[in-house]
Amino acid sequence: NAGVTQTPKFRVLKTGQSMTLLCAQDMNHEYMYWYRQDPGMGLRLIHYSVGEGTTAKGEVPDGYNVSRLKKQNFLLGLESAAPSQTSVYFCASSSYNYEQYFGPGTRLTVT
Amino acid sequence: AQSVTQLDSQVPVFEEAPVELRCNYSSSVSVYLFWYVQYPNQGLQLLLKYLSGSTLVKGINGFEAEFNKSQTSFHLRKPSVHISDTAEYFCAVSENNNAGNMLTFGGGTRLMVKP
Numbered sequence: 001n002a003g004v005t006q007t008p009k010f011r012v013l014k015t016g017q018s019m020t021l022l023c024a025q026d027m028n029h030e031y032m033y034w035y036r037q038d039p040g041m042g043l044r045l046i047h048y049s050v051g052e053g054t055t056a057k058g059e060v061p062d063g064y065n066v067s068r069l070k071k072q073n074f075l076l077g078l079e080s081a082a083p084s085q086t087s088v089y090f091c092a093s094s095s096y097n098y099e100q101y102f103g104p105g106t107r108l109t110v111t
Numbered sequence: 112a113q114s115v116t117q118l119d120s121q122v123p124v125f126e127e128a129p130v131e132l133r134c135n136y137s138s139s140v141s142v143y144l145f146w147y148v149q150y151p152n153q154g155l156q157l158l159l160k161y162l163s164g165s166t167l168v169k170g171i172n173g174f175e176a177e178f179n180k181s182q183t184s185f186h187l188r189k190p191s192v193h194i195s196d197t198a199e200y201f202c203a204v205s206e207n208n209n210a211g212n213m214l215t216f217g218g219g220t221r222l223m224v225k226p
Contacts, residue, residue: 004154031212040120042201042216043155050211058213090154098143098162098205098212102154 002026004103006091012109013081021076021106023091029101031094032074033058034066036087037105043090049074081110113138115204117217125225126194132187132220134202144185145203145214146176155201161185172196197224 007022023032030051035043045058047066055066063085065077074093078085086109092100118133136142143162147155159170166178176187185202199221203214 033213040218042115042117042218043214044216045213048211048213056211092155094212096212098145099157099160100155100212100214102147102156104154105152 004091004093004101006089006103006106008106009104010107012111013078014111015082017081018077018079019081019108020078021089021091021108023074023076023093023103024072025074025091025093025101026072027093027095027101028071029093029095030071031100032068033092033094033100034064034074034076035090035092036060036085037090038087046076046089081108083110086110113142113204113206113215115202115215115217117200117202117220119220120218121221121223123223123225124192127191129190130188130192130196130222132200132202132222134185134187134217136183136185136202136204138183138204138206141207143205143207144176144178145205146170146174146185146187147201147203148172149199149201149219151198158187158200192222192224194224194226196222198222 004025033048034046049068052071089106091103094100145160146158161178202217
């Protein structure tokens with residue numbers, strides 16, 4: 001079991017470029033989440049999904065889009081990157097017991 | 112809306128000393144409570160959780176936490192810390208009526224264990 005995996009691990013973008021972060025889980029979890037982590041602010045929820053084909057906005061959704069076409073995958077897209085999106089991004093998944101399992105993170109720098 | 116406050120951003124402590132990391136939350140409904148640990152350059156790992164039952168919860172690595180409903184607190188404790196406990200610790204809360212099992216995190220407490 002790989003658990004939750006994220007691709008890529010690191011990325012540097014120029015302002016205005018686009019990219020997609022991929023999250024995959026092999027635990028057959030219904031729920032998946034994307035967070036960003038910034039110093040002193042903990043983790044903030046960007047978007048989440050309660051099942052295949054469904055997505056919803058979290059606390060800080062602006063500038064991001066997501067898709068969940070397959071149950072095991074949750075994609076996070078940045079259409080036009082901004083320096084304010086420099087952060088560490090974490091994906092997580094959970095079943096019905098409220099315990100979330102986290103991926104190793106993606107460190108994104110926007111210059 | 113729920114919120115979580117971790118009162119200390121950094122806690123330095125000597126090896127083998129006891130430690131308490133404080134967490135307070137606010138919510139208008141019943142909640143579930145969690146502590147996660149993040150080692151450098153890694154994701155978050157669950158230490159312990161409170162869903163119901165006994166208010167004293169034991170977790171991995173010798174940590175425990177006590178849910179105090181009247182004080183809306185969920186402080187994390189360990190009687191004797193090791194160098195390997197150096198990490199960032201996050202308290203999180205989930206309201207038990209939220210459809211997506213969403214968590215709200217505190218800002219984190221960096222535990223620094225000194226030899």
